[in-house]
Amino acid sequence: MTVQTMPMAKALNAALRQAMLDDPKVLLMGEDIGRLGGVFRITEGLLDEFGEQRVFDSPLAESGIVGTAIGLAMRGYRPVVEIQFDGFVFPAFDQITTQLARINLRHDGKVNMPVVIRIPYGGHIGSIEHHQESPEAYFAHTPGLRVVSPSNPHDAYWMMLEAIRSNDPIIFLEPKSRYWPKGPVDFARNDIDLHATRIMREGSDVTVVGHGAMVSTLLAAADIAAGEGKSVEVIDLRSLSPINYAPILESVEKTGRLVVAQEAYGSVSVGSEIAATVTERAFYTLNAPPIRVSAFDTPYPPASLEADYLPSPDRILEAVDRALAY
């Protein structure tokens, strides 16, 4: 039986384990990923199985972690780096954007950077500042990086395997609020490319797109909408850079209406990009302007306000109704 039901956290752990079995050059590094197995336990058991040569705790310095991962990649290794929380990736921002993202280009493709940077991201966990952020826009704006985020255990498993096999640096955003809900994982069959968007639910009135944890919110909204007689098509972006537009454009061709949802700040965001590009490419088929549903353009608030801050099914439905009102 190749299909098993498990939480995303375990699917990611299984993918890391498989990748290390497949390729002895794969290394895991980061803060507390060894003995502790990471604060979210994604690397649990891997130190014992693969030893300190391949799974090692780093000194507490994100720039140092990414900078040394770059050196290891130059040497032929394939480091998979864990950044402990979304809000702590910024000390490594220089190494990621001015070095990791460009070394392949500087070497005319002769020195690749097969580095995966895993970042547990997003809100809904009621934590303190810097522990619930959605930094995808910073990376999606940066040439030389690929940015992906799974919404379910099956994708998490296969996307991680593909990301580690890729010869490009990949920002792998793990929706931490989805670590524990269970879902099926087919370990035998991968049905879709790392950078492909996926239709999660068919519909005819409005197209809604999102990624990571937002996808479950969109599906919940679509259910409610169905009860109100509105048919919502839900698309999981999966990849934020590059973005696979064809399925989105096809869907909009059908619905004429688009809602883009994200936990990130709305201004200068991936949502802005999708709205602008779909407008450019599907101007005549749009019956309404693409509508964005985002967090507000404010830092993540105290946890007691997060329900007001983050897009909820109701906020999605409000946008769907606005789109339908045109």
Added chain:
Amino acid sequence: MTVQTMPMAKALNAALRQAMLDDPKVLLMGEDIGRLGGVFRITEGLLDEFGEQRVFDSPLAESGIVGTAIGLAMRGYRPVVEIQFDGFVFPAFDQITTQLARINLRHDGKVNMPVVIRIPYGGHIGSIEHHQESPEAYFAHTPGLRVVSPSNPHDAYWMMLEAIRSNDPIIFLEPKSRYWPKGPVDFARNDIDLHATRIMREGSDVTVVGHGAMVSTLLAAADIAAGEGKSVEVIDLRSLSPINYAPILESVEKTGRLVVAQEAYGSVSVGSEIAATVTERAFYTLNAPPIRVSAFDTPYPPASLEADYLPSPDRILEAVDRALAY
């Protein structure tokens, strides 16, 4: 005679000098800003005039420069920081985005962060890597920061004075390719708010917007277009965060067509934001989708290719024609 003709570099120098005369709390700090007067000579003469207590060279560490500027601001000072080149702001990215941008909020407005971060930015100077970048999207996406960029000497003078007077942290992007062309500066009268967009040239067929060095490219394109019988309205954004949309929407109301130009990468950019927002707010008045003209989504190329990389008047005109073709 209160109007003088001078290059932007001198207007900025005059503004810094005036701000220091106006307020003893204003300090200048950064690399090589003292004896040398900065690699672009923007702070020339200020060390001699104001002394080492108010104009000091920092150790060579951008995170340290911004981090200590934060501490000085907590103490009641108003530091104006120079980042030597656009490509070297990233080591300070953590201090700027997780600290500088949020300290006012964490203190419920009781501890302000009146810090100006000056960044010479943009291309057209034929230099080497990291010396010609346009990082505005990273900052415009970040709540808590204000982001502005002047296109001419008069605005440079007054915007710098206003930025230093503001109690919010401001990323002040100086278009280095416009440092030396001369223009009038009225030292007696400031005609417009720091965050207001400005109509640079009236037109009726297409609205083109841009900021910084791009504005002169847009004006050149508008001239050529006029010769071809196309009337192009040119708008200087001046502020990238917040963006003053009213004049843009009014203009689009009139022209029905919008072209957004920038030297930055196009994906997930300020241009994406403007295209998405104008579509959302002016859907029915648009006769064509907003069209973006940007650098390619690739790192700044070797200088010998920069003419192909950066939006030129011809690239603007191509977009104008595309907009008109709808």
Added chain:
Amino acid sequence: MVQLLDPEGRLTSGADAERYGHYISALDDHTLERFWRDMVVARTFDRSAANLQRQGQLALWIPSQGQEAAQVGSAHATRPQDHIFPSYREHIVGMIRGLDPVKILALLRGVTLGGWTAEETNRFHQYTLVLASQTLHATGYAMGMQLDGTTATGNPESDEALIVYFGDGASSQGDASEALVFASSYQTPQVFFIQNNQWAISVPVARQSRVPLAQRGFGFGMPGTRIDGNDVLASYAVTRDALESARAGSGPALIEALTYRLGAHTTADDPTKYRPAGELEFWESRDPLIRTRAFLESRGASAAFFDDVDGEAADIAADARKRSLELTAPDRSVMFRHVYAEAHPDMVAQEAWLAGYEASFAEDAS
């Protein structure tokens, strides 16, 4: 390693006692009893806050058990005009400066993002959660003291200095080293106080450094001293000495307090996963409260005194607990109000949008 009070609570002799003893002999009984009282308050408040978290009343708690001597001694070494830049574990330091402990609970209850200003707390600044970033803020602040001319005038009663706290793990961050560079370069009046509690979550200090962190400043031109961080007298005297020389204009100094985190990193952590067997027991035998109590007893403190302190500490913890339970989510508007100091159109528009959106449900309901 400077130790003035041995694990049995006896005053030590020797060079360190020679050098620092006068700071201790200058302390009256009342002050020494105050040290004890604050250590007990810290321990008691910590236990009660951890319970609050277990009962789901806090998102998280950050225990400080085991580090009371390092924190209480160094806090009392500051003068009223001094500033303190904490990390996130120095609860008792704040309380000693007058911080209402409920404000710490509010932060961890998800009710605020900061909760206090240095003005309200006799110069105890906010916690900073991005490791080591506060070391640079402190250095910049100390540069401001120099520019203001409020330090190194020769008057210790008014000359300012500051202390910044960080951990053994945070010492590896580039920001911590850059702060040493700037502080040495500008000769700021500040003390870098590293609480080496042996662990950065699950990572032992050996991963961060193979030599004592007290030496970290040497290569930056900064003197460093390692102290027994479980000795409240050493923490007081050595910090006092460093602050006095900083305020006198002799420049910055670094102190490494060798201590131990007896609890979990946070209530989300499970130390049994990484702690070697016996380590906890060893350090429990070195509990800073044990030696401090023994010392006071040897000086004749009465059982009644200890009982009174226990009672007072219990009251403080109970009161903070009670008031924290009354803390409710702030009004939605706080999300928008202070993102910027000056008027901002997007904040106005987004706050209005949210208000209208919420109102629409009210209407639906009615």
Added chain:
Amino acid sequence: MVQLLDPEGRLTSGADAERYGHYISALDDHTLERFWRDMVVARTFDRSAANLQRQGQLALWIPSQGQEAAQVGSAHATRPQDHIFPSYREHIVGMIRGLDPVKILALLRGVTLGGWTAEETNRFHQYTLVLASQTLHATGYAMGMQLDGTTATGNPESDEALIVYFGDGASSQGDASEALVFASSYQTPQVFFIQNNQWAISVPVARQSRVPLAQRGFGFGMPGTRIDGNDVLASYAVTRDALESARAGSGPALIEALTYRLGAHTTADDPTKYRPAGELEFWESRDPLIRTRAFLESRGASAAFFDDVDGEAADIAADARKRSLELTAPDRSVMFRHVYAEAHPDMVAQEAWLAGYEASFAEDAS
């Protein structure tokens, strides 16, 4: 400060000579003459490249005059299997490893963004323009040597080590300190080579550190040695010694080479704005070429030898100059081709768009 050759070109005696002398006595005339030859090549190439820039043939030139001894000595201290991570001023180090100088000119002419790979240059990696970021790449690379088991096996003929170059200014960057943390923590086989040329553009080294940078590693658990950076023998011997112990598994070390930048920071810089009077003259009298030549003459090198070297250096510079003038802008497609290692739809689309856009002008023209 280790000095084996004094400013007059006489071998020194004393403890340092005792400790390091054997590395020098092991060198034959041919090798010593090679040192001279490389220093002259560096000086000559540098002058010719600066002229190219003045004639508008380069965007910028980065002079190395005055630092030839530090660079040539340390470069010759490496073994063939060693890796070198330069900053951006180590032109002769690259040339010694076999880098075609035209590739350096191509980089500064705006024709490439990198221009070579370590594979093509006997392990001389690319320049890095973001200060100190290469120190972490080097440390990670050295960790890779350890994982590969190609170091510390006990065989100096094959065991690998590496050297990373950075400047006195770059030493202040957080990345440089983090590299010291990681290198010490993992005991990597590497040498941190700081060329302290007294200036970071216009900022004197005193702003970066009040103590010798050689000490910077102490607080990280790393030994450090200050050498006379204008003494090619000291640079060779001390670097050799550090590399040999690193490759033997004794861990990383730091070297501070005290030298001076006789030229401008770059051709865009004007040192007269910040250099104190007399400083340049003092260091010109300490020119590393003077003492090296005197030393070789004292060993009987003939006038003919020196003439031959001058001729050879002139030929190398002239040849590089000539070939650099033939360098033209690369095809537009290079902007898109290697941004990603794997196929990328946006790159394909944008390259196609640009081709079509350019073609449209051709049409218009026809």
